[in-house]
Amino acid sequence: MSDPVEQLLTILDLEKLEEDLFRGVSPDNGWQRVFGGQVIAQALTAAIRTVPPERACHSLHCYFMRPGDPAVPIVYSVDRIRDGGSFTTRRIVAMQHGKAIFSLSASFQKHEEGFEHQLAMPDVPRPDELPDSKAVEELFLKNASPAVQRYWQRQRPIEFRPVRLEHFLSNEKLEPYQHSWVRCRGDVGDDAALNTVVLAYLSDMTLLDTALFAHGLSVFDERVQAASLDHAMWFHRPARVSEWMLYTQxxxxxxxxxGLTRGSLYGLDGTLIASVAQEGLIRPKR
Known part of the structure; x- marks a missing residue:
């Protein structure tokens, strides 16, 4: 399947093996380990399959235990922890080679009205004011490392437009923050659960890099060992992942x-959609 968005939606559509037991596969993209966002999204999909559709995920908390093997299917086991009057709780364990590689706890809530407030979206250039991926590749990445060039040239289902590009082009120690516009390259449709799952998928991107800015390094640097350790996410308002969102970190x-990184995802209209936190392993290779 050549279209990266179709491929993403296919790998997120899990096979049901038995009640509360699902199987997912990984794309054949030559990676040595499974992308963390894929495991988060697949585990969340497994949880959603066991929850009434009128209850939406409002938070998830997960741990990465072992690297995922992209050549082997991942089996997701769902534990129905609680079905309450307003909230539903699920715990999911992802297994490969007879061992747990990942766990996720998710909480779901029926719709309620209540207090409303949010922090304002940062004032940054809009996505149509920034160079697209092709322009970034042609104008700014000629002198970048081969690893960075391969990253930008690979076909991906998610498009990023960074507000600043210094960290791709220099080894300077920078302030540890970044703003990027992000969206799915294809139409995901109106299904709220699927939009939530794709949002969880893309939430794992660029977080560890932000923690490395202060040290003049990136996840592409061969001197750095980097891996996600845990990941948390809170879903505040419905997402439309086919539309531009500002991912500020x-x-x-x-x-x-x-390294610890925090993130916020805003819609084009300034609505705060979700909040993210992740701690990752960032150590010099010995």
Whole structure:
């Protein structure tokens, strides 16, 4: 399947093996390990399949335990922790080679009206004011490392338009924050659950890089060992992932071989859609 969006939607459509037991596969893209966002999204899909459709996911918390093998299917086991009057809780464990590689806890809630407030979206250039991926490749990445060039040239279902590009082009120590516009390259449709799953998929992108800005490094640097350790996400309002969203990130701390990054996803109209937090392994290779 050549279209990357069709391929993404296919791998997110899990096969049901038995009640509360599902199987997912990985795309054949030559990666040595499964992308973390894929496992998050597939585990969330498994949870959603066991929850009434009128209850939407409002938060998830997960841990990455072992690297996923892209050549082997992943089996997702769902534990129905609780079905309450307003909230539903699920725990999912992802298995490969007889071992747990990942776990996710998700909470779902029926729709309620209540208090409303949010922080304002940062004032940054709009996506139509920024160079697209092809322009970035042609204008700014001629002198970038081969790893960075391969990353930008690969066909992907998610499009990014970074507000600034310094971290791709220099080894300077930069302030640990970044803003990028992001969207799915194809039409995902109106299904709220599918939009939530794709949002979870893309939420794992660029977070570890933000934590490395302060050290003049990136996840493409061969001197760095980088891997996601945990991931948390809160869904505040419905998402439309085929439309541009601003993904703003900052890293308040790195220590002990780990870096923490926080993220917020805003719609074009400034609506805060979701919040993200992730701690990752970022250590010099020995």
């Amino acid at each position: 900052d890293s308040p701390s790195s220590s002990g071989g780990r």
